[in-house]
Amino acid sequence: MKIAIGNDHAGPEYKKALVAMLEAKGIEVINYGTDTFDSVDYPDFGHKVAQDVEDKKVDFGIVICGSGNGIAMSANKHQGVRCALCWTKEIAVLARQHNDANVISIPARFTAIPQVIEMVEAFLTTEFEGGRHANRVGKIACS
Structure with missing residues (x-):
């Protein structure tokens, strides 16, 4: 499995913890986020992650x-x-089961690591249920 991760200045500690967990599971991580608390623009990192998902990288x-x-x-x-x-x-489970979400967004200021x-x-371990949800997705x- 390969995952792209991106964060702004609110999330360096969260990213560090997630990268450690993912790499311990043998998951390859592409890091697009900042490693500092200096103010940056979140779209710069969100677009890089989304582009990799869109391109199926x-x-x-x-x-x-x-x-x-x-x-x-x-x-x-x-x-x-x-x-x-x-x-x-x-909510993360339902996002996968019902919406076939392929990117998870984390609110760093409202969650704990x-x-x-x-x-x-x-x-990452929840499958999309398909069925009635597939038409909605x-x-x-x-287009």
Whole structure:
């Protein structure tokens, strides 16, 4: 499995913890995020992650900013990207099961690192249910 991760200045500690967890599981990580707390623009990182997902260079993406909203909005501008803002494990599971989300957005200022690790683990191991959800997911993209 290969994952792209991107974050702004609100998420360096979250990214570091997630990269350690992912690499310990043998998952390859492409790091597009900042490693400092100096102010940067979240779209710069969200677009890089989403482009890799759109181009199928990675299996999933993880994006992190303060609220999780701005970077999710940026990622969702890309065709084939379904970025879900998650703040609990249950929402992460439903984003995969019902929405076939391929990018998870983390609100760093509203979650704790152990909670985020649990969410990402659940997100990556949950399968899309298909069925009645497939038709709905098909209606998400605009052509």
